Amino acid sequence: MLLENDDLLSMYRLMMLGRTFDQEITKKKGGWHATEGEEATIVGTFYNLKKDDVVVPHYRGSVLVSYMRGAPLWRLVAGIMGKATGFTRGRYRGDLCGPVEFNIIGMISGTLGPTISLGTGAALAAKLKKTNNVAVVSFGDGTSNRGEFHEAINLAAVLDLPAVFICQNNQYSISTHVSKALRCNSVADRAVGYGIPGIEVDGNDVMEIYTAVQESVKRAREGDGPTLIEAKTYRLGGHMAGDPELYRQKQEVEKWKKKDPLPRFKKKLIDMGVLTENKVQEIQKAVKEEIFVAIRMADEQPFAGEKELGIDDIFAPAKGKREEK
Amino acid sequence: MKRLTYQEALVQALREEMHRDESIFLLGQDIGVFGGSLKSFKGLWEEFGPTDRMIETPLSESVMVEACVGAAMMGMRPVVQVKFGEFLPLVMHSIACDASCVWYYSAGKARVPMVLRTLFGIGPHRGHPQDYHSWLLNVPGLKVVMPSTPYDAKGLMKSAIRDDNPVIFFEHMRLYHGSRQEIPEEEYTIPLGLADVKREGNDVTVVATAVMVHRALDAAENLSREGIEVEVVDLRTLAPMDKATVLASVKKTGRLVVVHETWKIGGSGGEVSAMVAEEIFEYLKAPIVRVAPPHVPIPFSLPLEKMFVPDEQKIKEAIRTVLAK
Numbered sequence: 001m002l003l004e005n006d007d008l009l010s011m012y013r014l015m016m017l018g019r020t021f022d023q024e025i026t027k028k029k030g031g032w033h034a035t036e037g038e039e040a041t042i043v044g045t046f047y048n049l050k051k052d053d054v055v056v057p058h059y060r061g062s063v064l065v066s067y068m069r070g071a072p073l074w075r076l077v078a079g080i081m082g083k084a085t086g087f088t089r090g091r092y093r094g095d096l097c098g099p100v101e102f103n104i105i106g107m108i109s110g111t112l113g114p115t116i117s118l119g120t121g122a123a124l125a126a127k128l129k130k131t132n133n134v135a136v137v138s139f140g141d142g143t144s145n146r147g148e149f150h151e152a153i154n155l156a157a158v159l160d161l162p163a164v165f166i167c168q169n170n171q172y173s174i175s176t177h178v179s180k181a182l183r184c185n186s187v188a189d190r191a192v193g194y195g196i197p198g199i200e201v202d203g204n205d206v207m208e209i210y211t212a213v214q215e216s217v218k219r220a221r222e223g224d225g226p227t228l229i230e231a232k233t234y235r236l237g238g239h240m241a242g243d244p245e246l247y248r249q250k251q252e253v254e255k256w257k258k259k260d261p262l263p264r265f266k267k268k269l270i271d272m273g274v275l276t277e278n279k280v281q282e283i284q285k286a287v288k289e290e291i292f293v294a295i296r297m298a299d300e301q302p303f304a305g306e307k308e309l310g311i312d313d314i315f316a317p318a319k320g321k322r323e324e325k
Numbered sequence: 326m327k328r329l330t331y332q333e334a335l336v337q338a339l340r341e342e343m344h345r346d347e348s349i350f351l352l353g354q355d356i357g358v359f360g361g362s363l364k365s366f367k368g369l370w371e372e373f374g375p376t377d378r379m380i381e382t383p384l385s386e387s388v389m390v391e392a393c394v395g396a397a398m399m400g401m402r403p404v405v406q407v408k409f410g411e412f413l414p415l416v417m418h419s420i421a422c423d424a425s426c427v428w429y430y431s432a433g434k435a436r437v438p439m440v441l442r443t444l445f446g447i448g449p450h451r452g453h454p455q456d457y458h459s460w461l462l463n464v465p466g467l468k469v470v471m472p473s474t475p476y477d478a479k480g481l482m483k484s485a486i487r488d489d490n491p492v493i494f495f496e497h498m499r500l501y502h503g504s505r506q507e508i509p510e511e512e513y514t515i516p517l518g519l520a521d522v523k524r525e526g527n528d529v530t531v532v533a534t535a536v537m538v539h540r541a542l543d544a545a546e547n548l549s550r551e552g553i554e555v556e557v558v559d560l561r562t563l564a565p566m567d568k569a570t571v572l573a574s575v576k577k578t579g580r581l582v583v584v585h586e587t588w589k590i591g592g593s594g595g596e597v598s599a600m601v602a603e604e605i606f607e608y609l610k611a612p613i614v615r616v617a618p619p620h621v622p623i624p625f626s627l628p629l630e631k632m633f634v635p636d637e638q639k640i641k642e643a644i645r646t647v648l649a650k
Contacts, residue, residue: 087431105395109418118391121391121397122399124401126399128377129401148391154383155383313433314429315489
């Protein structure tokens with residue numbers, strides 16, 4: 001799908017919202033895994049998917065993707081805070097796992113890798129139900145070394161499943177630089193081993209990643225199987241808030257700040273005549289206000305209590321019985 | 326009425342359920358023309374393959390189960406075979422960290438109606454005997470089933486498939502092509518979570534599963550000639566455990582022997598014993614005795630195997646021990 005000016009502005013707003021949300025939520029809650037620097041990959045990957053497509057986002061960016069899927073921001077914040085009105089009713093951390101009611105499969109456990117397989121399962125369901133839906137699955141460069149990466153992508157390939165796999169390569173798994181974890185140049189190189197297309201894109205160019213994902217989605221919908229994309233980006237912040245980042249040089253971070261996807265996209269849109277400095281200020285103000293309101297609303301919510309603990313709620317009741325209630 | 330083996334009864338259950346519900350699909354290795362290990366899918370490929378109802382996969386247990394969790398979350402009803410219980414550790418994450426938690430963590434927004442079939446136990450071929458069922462009892466959100474007869478196998482499999490929760494279904498290899506049993510022509514199911522008193526008696530309660538049920542019954546028959554009346558309780562479902570049936574039996578007899586093919590330390594028999602001691606200690610006339618293999622890995626050589634696995638003799642000794650006090 002070609003991008004109209006409205007789409008471009010919308011993508012810019014989403015990237016701005018992601019960046020601003022990082023800043024504001026860090027003030028509220030420790031241990032936040034910031035997406036700073038990776039917004040283009042996240043927004044470009046998950047923009048313009050159908051409501052019935054299943055998305056399986058990497059944990060870093062999960063909240064932004066949930067918002068993109070239509071989840072109200074205040075409920076997402078409530079989930080981060082462990083409030084009773086969060087999507088999991090305080091039962092699971094909302095920063096890592098998006099709400100399934102928006103066809104999001106999040107990290108149900110704290111383990112990286114199984115989500116690639118869960119996404120493959122969602123693609124399998126789409127194929128079996130003949131729905132024409134796809135599963136779009138993203139994960140980090142670190143995760144690409146887990147066994148599930150191999151098993152899941154190979155299975156998706158042999159079954160021609162409608163899936164798109166995106167490696168959000170931010171070059172660090174916590175402190176380990178990708179050069180110490182991969183001998184190949186790009187995770188996309190591994191696609192050859194699975195007999196599927198592999199595409200390497202600039203993960204800081206939102207339009208480039210968007211185009212690559214959309215082309216892969218189209219191929220998947222047409223029954224031509226999965227694609228593996230590597231979006232090379234950079235984690236501008238630490239692994240999580242408070243990371244002293246002893247494992248990398250400041251110069252390296254400074255070098256990548258010059259490639260920051262936000263100012264880069266802004267310049268491009270201004271050059272295209274789609275955006276003005278005034279409009280940027282306007283968007284920034286509106287986004288901040290939206291986040292403040294969401295955080296305020298979440299603050300007012302009650303914490304999860306005994307009812308949410310749900311000691312009699314570990315099994316799904318039979319559907320008929322539930323309806324009788 | 327037809328007389329069927331355990332294996333035939335299981336396949337009949339699968340066939341009937343496949344006809345009843347289109348959202349059920351079977352996934353596993355060598356489940357096609359080969360018919361599944363130990364003929365666990367015999368005849369189904371001829372009827373349902375090669376279509377989307379039956380999916381043969383590469384040797385990738387991890388993605389096989391995890392993808393079925395994903396597909397189940399998206400509305401399908403997968404029956405996945407992990408050929409042998411020995412391979413369960415390969416899929417432990419999918420079972421214990423993902424499948425079990427989906428209903429609870431999603432606050433009831435997603436279900437995992439999945440059956441995981443697995444062949445286990447010391448059988449005629451003697452390969453892959455590992456019995457790791459006890460590990461699973463520690464995990465909230467899983468159902469664990471272990472039938473001892475063809476009749477139970479069919480009725481429990483049908484209930485497992487209709488259940489909206491992940492069910493781990495243990496199929497004992499010694500019983501697989503063993504004695505036949507009359508199976509009614511008309512439809513029947515056996516509810517999960519319901520133990521069965523396989524033999525009534527007033528002197529001692531023996532709680533057992535799978536092959537051990539039969540050895541306990543043999544022991545009971547022989548002791549009956551000496552005037553000792555043993556009640557044999559077949560748990561059938563280990564999780565959720567039918568406390569009421571066990572407690573009622575022990576209240577009546579005042580004596581308890583628990584027998585299983587897995588190890589004593591951390592074994593499910595410990596849970597049965599603790600439950601009885603915790604809830605009706607005052608009814609016990611003698612200390613509880615557990616019969617289980619010695620705490621060594623399963624040995625290969627036939628004489629060693631005989632020393633390892635509980636037999637009728639060991640069960641009789643345990644019964645005499647609890648009666649002597």
